[in-house]
Amino acid sequence: MKRTQIRKSPKRPATMAEVAARAGVSAMTVSRALKSDGAVSEETRRRILATVEELGYVLDLSAGALSSKRTGFVAVLIPSINNSNFSDTARGITEAIESQGLQMLLGYTDYDMDKEEQLVQAMLTRRPDGIIVTDGRHTPKARRMLQSAGIPVVETWDLPADPIDHVVGFSNAEASRALVHRLYHQGYRNIAFIGGASRRDTRGADRRLGYKRAVEELGLPPGRTISFGNPPISMEQGGEAIVHLIEQWPDVDAAVCVSDLSAFGAIMECHRRGWAVPGRIAVAGFGDFEVSRCCWPRITTVAVDCRNIGLEAGRVLLGALDDVREKRTPGPETLIVPFQVIEREST
Amino acid sequence: MKRTQIRKSPKRPATMAEVAARAGVSAMTVSRALKSDGAVSEETRRRILATVEELGYVLDLSAGALSSKRTGFVAVLIPSINNSNFSDTARGITEAIESQGLQMLLGYTDYDMDKEEQLVQAMLTRRPDGIIVTDGRHTPKARRMLQSAGIPVVETWDLPADPIDHVVGFSNAEASRALVHRLYHQGYRNIAFIGGASRRDTRGADRRLGYKRAVEELGLPPGRTISFGNPPISMEQGGEAIVHLIEQWPDVDAAVCVSDLSAFGAIMECHRRGWAVPGRIAVAGFGDFEVSRCCWPRITTVAVDCRNIGLEAGRVLLGALDDVREKRTPGPETLIVPFQVIEREST
DNA sequence: CGAGTTTATGGTATCGATATCAATCACCGC
DNA sequence: GCGGTGATTGATATCGATACCATAAACTCG
CATH class of the missing domain: 3.40.50.2300 (Response regulator)
Structure with a gap:
């Protein structure tokens, strides 16, 4: 037995069928009127849109998705x-x-x-x-x-x-490799890499890989890599890393960081310690973040149009x-x- | 007339009914087995989950949403x-x-x-x-x-x-007001505000309002506000703004920026021009972004736990x-x- | 002017799940 | 052994839209 429910409560949102009934058309026509492509006469569309407005109707895409399969x-x-x-x-x-x-x-x-x-x-x-x-x-x-x-x-x-x-x-490997080559071209010979050892950040790992390939090709001293914890790597971690780096290999003259954020942190730490960048050590990043364009010294980086x-x-x-x-x-x-x-x- | 379609194509994803048929239960039981709360015997659930795995079935929430109304x-x-x-x-x-x-x-x-x-x-x-x-x-x-x-x-x-x-x-107004009071307490007397004039960024406008209230309360020279284009405000814009600020009111000794990002840009621009921060001008921001904790000088700011x-x-x-x-x-x-x-x- | 085409609209089945209620069964205590 | 209780399962209606096909009216053209 079906009982008709009469509710005054406006809580339940209106359905397309209600709009259709009120506008004196079928639900299908309402559906068409609400899509831009639907072929509906101008006059009918106007009437439907007015009714939609009047009832505060909002199309329910979750229902539409089911039938249209999109x-x-x-x-x-x-x-x-x-x-x-x-x-x-x-x-x-x-x-x-x-x-x-x-x-x-x-x-x-x-x-x-x-x-x-x-x-x-x-x-x-x-x-x-x-x-x-x-x-x-x-x-x-x-x-x-x-x-x-x-x-x-x-x-x-x-x-x-x-x-x-x-x-x-x-x-990412090629990009990183290109960056190392550029540093070599600038005259740096003891180039290190900071970050990217995590199994989690595969893009970071690729950048490290590109660095390794480049130092190999160029015959530079290999293995000068410093890693830190899990991504996302913070600016602070970049600062810590460059300190470790310089302690461990005092002869490094350039550091490639896995991202601009760590590069920025590294540079700031150098400032605090009075290490000139790039005088004592050059620092490059990856990603061309806004901060790299704006800080001082501005950071050498690899730009991709994200x-x-x-x-x-x-x-x-x-x-x-x-x-x-x-x-x-x-x-x-x-x-x-x-x-x-x-x-x-x-x- | 209904024709049974026999398709070999595995393109069309399996449905719950198919899983049910294959596992020898009703669709309802499959539905229950896939919810954590559903009351289904351990043995049945195992069988159903095995079938789900076998068919590569993925629950369709867009259908579920329609019937459950959630x-x-x-x-x-x-x-x-x-x-x-x-x-x-x-x-x-x-x-x-x-x-x-x-x-x-x-x-x-x-x-x-x-x-x-x-x-x-x-x-x-x-x-x-x-x-x-x-x-x-x-x-x-x-x-x-x-x-x-x-x-x-x-x-x-x-x-x-x-x-x-x-x-x-x-x-936001109270927070900004508190910041200005702190600057006053530190001894600054010619405090300006950078940003927040846009009709679009209501939070920025509120911060500017708090600044205005504070300078009024404290009897400081009012009206020293610089605005720039539409949000989101960039670091670069902060740099441009502080130059305008100092040209227009050479006696300002502190600038409150609508956000840390513009504060950072302002500070970097000061560096480039050889204006000491905070010697020539103090700069404060809003939002406690990572860059403010890491740059030098670190930036005075208002921190909220976002x-x-x-x-x-x-x-x-x-x-x-x-x-x-x-x-x-x-x-x-x-x-x-x-x-x-x-x-x-x-x- | 009639066949053919286009335009506007409606009727009905259907998408794939879940709510609800009913049915079945095992087990329990007295 | 009987009514009662709880656990498990199923049948059916339904959620709110759109696809698909049918239909009627208007329009085109030789």
Whole structure:
């Protein structure tokens, strides 16, 4: 037996059916009126929109997602939200996809592959239309889930040897190598590396790898690396590290840091101790953070256009979604974005 | 006429019904087995989880949300994702809610009320279980939508005169006022304010207001304020501003900046020009960013525990959600978080 | 002017889960 | 051995939109 419930309470939000009834049309017509593409006469649309306004109706996309099989979500995993490089990428992604009515579902992995795996699972639970990750390495299970999710995947900030699907990135190792070569060109011969030993920060590990390759190629004294705890590496840790570095190898004349933040911390510590930068030791960073452009001495670094990585990743994803819709099946796309060594006063 | 579709394609993800059929139980039992609380015998659960694994089944929450009328989303609006104060708050919120299986839906307002209004609308479309905003002022329409959404609302980073629902924040004006008083106590008498004139950054405007009140109370020369463009304010802009400031009022002995970032930029510019900080001019900031603790001179600032604001906002929201579930109806909660003036070498 | 096409709209099935209530079964105490 | 209690499971209706197809009206053109 079905009983009609009569409620006066305006608590329960209005449904599309109610709007339809009130406007004297079918629910389907209301649905069309609320999409931009829907073919509805101008007059009807006006009437419907007025009713929507009157009832304070808000479309329920979670219901729409179920029937249309498109959620309009793009899952995005970044290592940390506090790192402005990654948040710039997230912003770029947002800019690229919001014009298509897509919305970002953001998660932080804390530089941890296991956390990434959990997040991939949690995100897939929301049935995103696509997913963008900030890494080229994953746990086997995460990889499997990404592959079999049946949605476009974009790996960014890396150039994986064996991509899952699409890629928008650059080689952290190559970038770091280029930076060391530049320092060599400037005349430095005892070059050390600070950071990047953590198993967690794979991009940092790649940068260290590039450093190692470079010192080998150039015949410089190898093995001068200092590491510290888990990412995210702080400015303070950069300061501590450079002190250890100079204690351990007093002849070093340049330090490449895994990121500008640690480079900045290192330089400030040098100031406090009266070590001239670059007189006593040159310091370079990675990432071209705002602080590096603004501090004194300004920091030599590797610049990548982080926002652009996001824009391109979003663009590639949109393209892939279009391909699915149009039943085209082009192969995965790999886009290599440029990096640039910027020489400043710290070296 | 209905035709049975036989597909070999594993493209289409498995459904709960398929898992159920394969495990020889009903869909309802699968659903229970996948929730932690569900009452299912150990033996059945094991069998179901094995089948889930075998088929690579991933729960579809977007379908679950429709029937349970709970999406598990918490919408969070922050002014900018690149500002580590706000991203720390977002991180705190995530920490607080993820234990309850809730997920954050993040949006950036770009310090723009109109954008906030659009975002509120877009977010409500996803039917979040609650919403957290980083402001106490909103467009009339945004306010109306928040009020009538029928979900708990938490306003943070502010103490609105007329709260919508719950509040977790502090008075930016009071904090700024306290900072000026501290400078006065240190002996500064010609104190200026940099930033915060934008109609967009209401927190910045409040800080400027607190400054004005303080100089009035203390009988100091008023009106020494410099503003610059729209937020987010950059380090570079802080540098430009302090130059204008000193040109315009050569007798200023201290500058309060709307944020640590502009304070840092100002200090660096002073370095470049050979103006001693604090000898020629003292500089204070707001927000206790990492750079202020690490640079030299370290920057006097107002510290707020940003992550804690997020944790508390999350906690308040969870409480409110519990209240709804248990049909309790306590009044809105207002939690005032402390701030602290930290005196360092820049003043 | 009639066949063919386009435009606007509605009816119905369906997306994939969960709420709710009912049914079954084992076990317990007296 | 019987009613009662709690644990486990299932059947069915439903959440609120959109896809898909059908239909009616208006319009096009040789």
